[in-house]
Amino acid sequence: MRREPVLGIDLGTTNTCAAHVRNKVPTVVSTDTGRLVLPSVIALNQRSDIVVGNVAKEQMVINPTKTIHGHKRFIGRPFNSPFVRHLAGKFGYDVVEGPDGQTAVSLGDRVVTLPEVSSLVLSHVRTVAQQHLDGSVREAVISVPAYYNDNQRAAVKRAGELAGLEVKRIINEPTAAALAYGFNRGFDQRVLVYDLGGGTFDVSVLELQGNVFQVVATGGDTFLGGVDFDDRIIGYVLETFQREYKIDLSDDAVVMQRVRNAAEAAKMDLSLLSNLVISLPYVAARKGRPLELRVSLSREELNELTSDLVDRTFQLCDEVLGTKGIDPSDIDEVILVGGQTRMPLVQERIHRHFGRPARKGVHPEECVALGAALLGDSLDQIDAVTLIDVLSMPIGIADSKGGFKKIIESNESIPCRRSFSVPPPLDDREYAELDVYQGGSDRIVDNEYLGTVRYPRGAQSMTFRLDEEGILGVSLEGDGHCKEITLATCGTPPSLRNAIEEDIIRRRQLAEQPEAQQDAGLFASIRRVLGRTSR
Ligand code: ADP
Ligand code: MG
Numbered sequence: 001m002r003r004e005p006v007l008g009i010d011l012g013t014t015n016t017c018a019a020h021v022r023n024k025v026p027t028v029v030s031t032d033t034g035r036l037v038l039p040s041v042i043a044l045n046q047r048s049d050i051v052v053g054n055v056a057k058e059q060m061v062i063n064p065t066k067t068i069h070g071h072k073r074f075i076g077r078p079f080n081s082p083f084v085r086h087l088a089g090k091f092g093y094d095v096v097e098g099p100d101g102q103t104a105v106s107l108g109d110r111v112v113t114l115p116e117v118s119s120l121v122l123s124h125v126r127t128v129a130q131q132h133l134d135g136s137v138r139e140a141v142i143s144v145p146a147y148y149n150d151n152q153r154a155a156v157k158r159a160g161e162l163a164g165l166e167v168k169r170i171i172n173e174p175t176a177a178a179l180a181y182g183f184n185r186g187f188d189q190r191v192l193v194y195d196l197g198g199g200t201f202d203v204s205v206l207e208l209q210g211n212v213f214q215v216v217a218t219g220g221d222t223f224l225g226g227v228d229f230d231d232r233i234i235g236y237v238l239e240t241f242q243r244e245y246k247i248d249l250s251d252d253a254v255v256m257q258r259v260r261n262a263a264e265a266a267k268m269d270l271s272l273l274s275n276l277v278i279s280l281p282y283v284a285a286r287k288g289r290p291l292e293l294r295v296s297l298s299r300e301e302l303n304e305l306t307s308d309l310v311d312r313t314f315q316l317c318d319e320v321l322g323t324k325g326i327d328p329s330d331i332d333e334v335i336l337v338g339g340q341t342r343m344p345l346v347q348e349r350i351h352r353h354f355g356r357p358a359r360k361g362v363h364p365e366e367c368v369a370l371g372a373a374l375l376g377d378s379l380d381q382i383d384a385v386t387l388i389d390v391l392s393m394p395i396g397i398a399d400s401k402g403g404f405k406k407i408i409e410s411n412e413s414i415p416c417r418r419s420f421s422v423p424p425p426l427d428d429r430e431y432a433e434l435d436v437y438q439g440g441s442d443r444i445v446d447n448e449y450l451g452t453v454r455y456p457r458g459a460q461s462m463t464f465r466l467d468e469e470g471i472l473g474v475s476l477e478g479d480g481h482c483k484e485i486t487l488a489t490c491g492t493p494p495s496l497r498n499a500i501e502e503d504i505i506r507r508r509q510l511a512e513q514p515e516a517q518q519d520a521g522l523f524a525s526i527r528r529v530l531g532r533t534s535r
Helices: 054-058 082-090 114-134 149-163 173-182 224-246 253-269 299-322 344-354 367-378 494-511 517-524
Strands: 004-011 017-021 025-029 041-044 050-052 067-070 094-097 101-106 110-113 137-145 166-172 188-196 201-209 212-221 273-285 289-298 333-337 386-388 395-398 402-410 416-421 431-438 449-458 461-466 474-480 479-487
Touching: 004 114, 004 149, 004 367, 017 114, 017 367, 025 114, 025 188, 025 367, 041 054, 041 114, 041 479, 050 054, 050 114, 054 067, 067 416, 082 094, 101 114, 101 431, 110 114, 114 149, 137 149, 137 173, 137 367, 149 166, 166 173, 166 367, 173 188, 173 212, 173 333, 188 299, 188 344, 201 299, 212 299, 224 253, 224 273, 253 273, 289 299, 289 395, 299 344, 333 344, 333 367, 402 416, 402 461, 449 474, 461 517
Parallel strands: 004 137, 137 166, 188 333, 212 386
Antiparallel strands: 004 017, 017 025, 041 050, 041 067, 094 101, 101 110, 188 201, 201 212, 273 289, 395 402, 395 431, 416 461, 431 449, 461 474, 474 479
């Protein structure tokens, strides 16, 4: 008999949600303000106090440099990674290099690591849960995106520990969502988890057979989410205002934050209403008189502004299904995850694309936390659930020209192993080294560095092995012996240093080209990096 509940926590890019199981029923733990989700935002306020959640989000307009949001994008990533280099300038706060070359943020006069930032959110969640559940809460299952690599998972685990939690398991978000839908329901189905959150779109296909949950394919876009819908509204509002008053509001950071908040609120309201007026008093002044921004927006207009974003999600769904030769009509259920799936256009298009309405029943912002709580509750029961995953991003090695040679392909079922032959050390050297990377690009500079394998003369082949937890092991064969080795991670290996230098030269050349072309180049190179899974 369990005494203390295991918290299931969905530590989202935008919002965090926690749940627990009581008498076999998973329930969301409401936040300090009585809501069901907590903004994943922390801030150092004017009085130098750390604030978390709604309070932090609400003061963002006046305190942008000390309000940390979107930190989930940076956690567990080296400061040097292409992803971080691309994203760092897009936030009001300073993204800096922390200990061990990891990404950190600057807050007041301190450098704060990302596990520390996340731990503040988790700690808040834990405190509220303890009040709500009237007792101590020590154990947790925390969810992460399916494409998170070892470093990212370890960083989330560390965040949990810093918050005083024992992290019993890390679970992939789509798997958790599928558990919330199918746990103990005896299904034999193929489901698609369609997760459109605040900043990312993730799609996964799972096969459910009783309490065996097997991910068969996964994919998505780390730069497609609710904020892109907000941006379309913002663009429309600014343009309308400019047409009327010949004033460009985009230079005023405070006004822009107000416009951003109003745009998001309008978007959410249009999930229920068919039209509304966005109204913001005093956004500018003319001849000493305040000007009001008033723009009417209908659901139809919003649909027109954003329909290509929705189209893109279905392209991604088809790509993921295509990797396994599955037709959209072969999907038994579509499970909605993420607040943005509340948009009627998204639901209509899902119905059209898959020939069936999406599954409703569990709230899209809650199901990941509910699934994590269900896993937490079942951990002490033998064989209650079996989770089987796939690798979401290829793992491979660097070639001498900065190219990436895949050894294990994406969507390969885990556990798995792949062997390949290795060249002898150059000249009269005793050892040779191979740098191991993970990512979707053909160039190592766009992928994430995992570590370096050093092997002696006489080694003929190497085997990469992914165990049930998705942890990479390496062994060497040759000279009649077989040896297990571990990956050593060093700051920046020569293969990466050279590739980065070449990349900088390429970017300089690119900078001389027209802007549109540049953007396309950058976006093509900043694809989702890394993937790994958990059991
Ligand atoms: P994350 O997984 O990034 O933490 P969530 O699943 O909480 O995010 O989704 C947040 C996104 O959902 C935000 O962009 C928010 O504007 C959007 N959203 C929330 N409610 C609605 C709604 N009723 N209609 C449309 N979008 C919504
Ligand atoms: Mg989410």
